[in-house]
Amino acid sequence: MTNVQHRAYNINDLRELAKRRLPRGVFDFIDRGTEDDVALANNLERYQRIKLRPCHLVDVSNRNLQRTVFGHQQSMPLIIGPTGVADILWYEGELSLAKAATRAGIPFTLSTSSTTPLEKIFDATNGTMWMQTYLWEQRELSYAVIERAREAGVETLMLTVDTAVMPNREFNARNGFTNPFRLTPRMTRDIAVHPRWLFGVMGRYMLNGGVPRYANYPDGMGGKITGAPVRLANAASVTWRDVEVLRERWPRKLLVKGLLSAQDAVTAQQHGVDGVVLSNHGGRNLDSAMAPIDLLPEFRAALSKSTTLIVDSGIRRGSDVVKAIALGADAVIIGKAALYGLGAGGEAGVSHALSVFRDEIDRTLALVGRCSFDEVDASLIAASPR
Numbered sequence: 001m002t003n004v005q006h007r008a009y010n011i012n013d014l015r016e017l018a019k020r021r022l023p024r025g026v027f028d029f030i031d032r033g034t035e036d037d038v039a040l041a042n043n044l045e046r047y048q049r050i051k052l053r054p055c056h057l058v059d060v061s062n063r064n065l066q067r068t069v070f071g072h073q074q075s076m077p078l079i080i081g082p083t084g085v086a087d088i089l090w091y092e093g094e095l096s097l098a099k100a101a102t103r104a105g106i107p108f109t110l111s112t113s114s115t116t117p118l119e120k121i122f123d124a125t126n127g128t129m130w131m132q133t134y135l136w137e138q139r140e141l142s143y144a145v146i147e148r149a150r151e152a153g154v155e156t157l158m159l160t161v162d163t164a165v166m167p168n169r170e171f172n173a174r175n176g177f178t179n180p181f182r183l184t185p186r187m188t189r190d191i192a193v194h195p196r197w198l199f200g201v202m203g204r205y206m207l208n209g210g211v212p213r214y215a216n217y218p219d220g221m222g223g224k225i226t227g228a229p230v231r232l233a234n235a236a237s238v239t240w241r242d243v244e245v246l247r248e249r250w251p252r253k254l255l256v257k258g259l260l261s262a263q264d265a266v267t268a269q270q271h272g273v274d275g276v277v278l279s280n281h282g283g284r285n286l287d288s289a290m291a292p293i294d295l296l297p298e299f300r301a302a303l304s305k306s307t308t309l310i311v312d313s314g315i316r317r318g319s320d321v322v323k324a325i326a327l328g329a330d331a332v333i334i335g336k337a338a339l340y341g342l343g344a345g346g347e348a349g350v351s352h353a354l355s356v357f358r359d360e361i362d363r364t365l366a367l368v369g370r371c372s373f374d375e376v377d378a379s380l381i382a383a384s385p386r
Contacts, residue, residue, distance in 0.1 A: 318360025
């Protein structure tokens with residue numbers, strides 16, 4: 001196994017290692033945004049523009065990175081978000097993500113479009129797994145997945161609402177990385193020059209039961225990842241009435257993910273959700289979408305303190321996490337950063353990515369004169385995110 005901790009000093013180093021190891025179609029799928037990658041680039045740039053105002057001559061010898069989210073104490077305010085088809089980056093990649101997150105003391109969120117049974121992930125996380133869901137045109141099919149998660153013991157459900165239609169990811173079509181997969185001459189050549197991935201991932205699947213299947217779709221949907229599922233995104237007809245119904249059906253913690261309007265966040269709160277995720281889907285849906293970090297203070301001001309506010313999209317450094325908490329987030333979600341670690345070195349790579357975040361968060365807190373996130377607020381921000 002690649003000794004990633006001696007080759008990667010930050011998340012971008014893990015990205016480069018993953019880029020070398022993975023076929024281009026696979027790497028672009030996790031790395032790119034949509035259309036011209038405008039939103040993706042803007043997500044990163046907006047964090048870089050935010051500057052911190054340190055306080056010195058403060059005793060920071062005893063620092064604590066812990067954060068309580070939904071009543072559970074986490075080792076740091078980080079959550080691994082839902083990312084479909086992680087299993088094609090590494091053999092049993094979803095399980096690797098889940099195990100690394102659990103060992104690090106943070107939640108892992110399983111995507112509905114996953115190829116590992118949710119019960120297996122739940123057991124691997126000692127019950128700390130979160131579950132992501134979409135709503136399909138046939139709502140009863142979605143409810144079947146949700147009921148399965150409830151019966152397994154999942155406590156937190158995350159409804160993604162920002163994908164009413166499939167986004168325009170032209171690069172996937174060029175690479176042949178479509179749904180279903182299309183083995184083009186270009187992809188065939190690319191796979192041939194990445195033997196570690198070919199034999200270490202797909203080869204192992206072929207020796208152990210064949211191509212991965214969508215494991216959590218109801219009967220009649222999904223099948224192999226090389227086949228065409230009925231629907232992978234939200235139905236275009238989803239409305240607030242569906243949130244009401246879901247709130248009635250799901251008695252535990254409920255999050256709505258993908259909001260970029262503070263008014264929508266307030267409406268979600270009025271519909272009884274326990275938290276919202278401020279997100280532009282990592283820049284992967286609407287290429288002209290604003291960066292979520294720019295809207296964070298507005299969201300925090302609009303929501304009650306009892307509503308958990310989480311942000312994602314563009315987080316690559318521990319300092320980004322500190323900035324997000326200072327601007328009002330209760331926690332942050334990472335997606336690409338964890339996948340870079342997975343693509344570079346499997347479970348060890350994910351663990352290393354989380355260690356990088358932990359070290360950078362700890363170092364940032366010390367350098368700005370804070371001992372814990374209880375001391376992090378807007379006074380730390382020296383320049384407006386706008």
